Amino acid sequence: MDFKRVKTDTVAVTRNIHKVMEPTGNIYESVAILSKRANQISLEIKEELNSKIAEFAVPNDNLEEVFENREQIEIAKYYEHLPKPTLIAVHEFLNDQVYFRNPHTESQEL
Template identity: 35%
Template sequence: MSARALDVEKIQDTTGNLYESIVIMAKRSRQIAAREKMELDEKLRYFEGFEEEDEFSFNEEQERISKEYEAKSHPVVRGVGEFLDNKVAYRYPDNQ
């Protein structure tokens, strides 16, 4: 993951508050990471409990699935990108 500069003014303009924007981006990034972890765990769970007779082909398939997820950009990069592209919906909790 490479570091890149972000326009703080653009981030702040979206919500009017820089810190609120950062919290929104962080929460979206965590959502993306959690969803992908569940998907990966679900795909790899298929391989649990198989006998060792065909272990080589199963290892290749597990490796292919893992590399597919490793090739994706980091959830933080995608979360920030979605926020900057105005693709993230957010709301404030009701004050009761």
């Protein structure tokens, strides 16, 4: 998913608890799903950022040269302005863009 194109809030806002628990029927289950999805998003963003910064890295760089590399600074600033992974996860969850299942309830139905 392209997280740069997600149109969500960049700051935390108060959510209606009933809307959050509506897909699962349980607020704790919803929060667990949000947590797992936020961790997935965070790892994807971190891997993407590290790969872009690694393109500019030279094995013999010392600390002063790393801070003076303008391209790396611009890339880092860009990623700092993205919405936080938790906000993206909440946006996806409330817009039914997250697939989830509970194996315990599925085994009881069988």
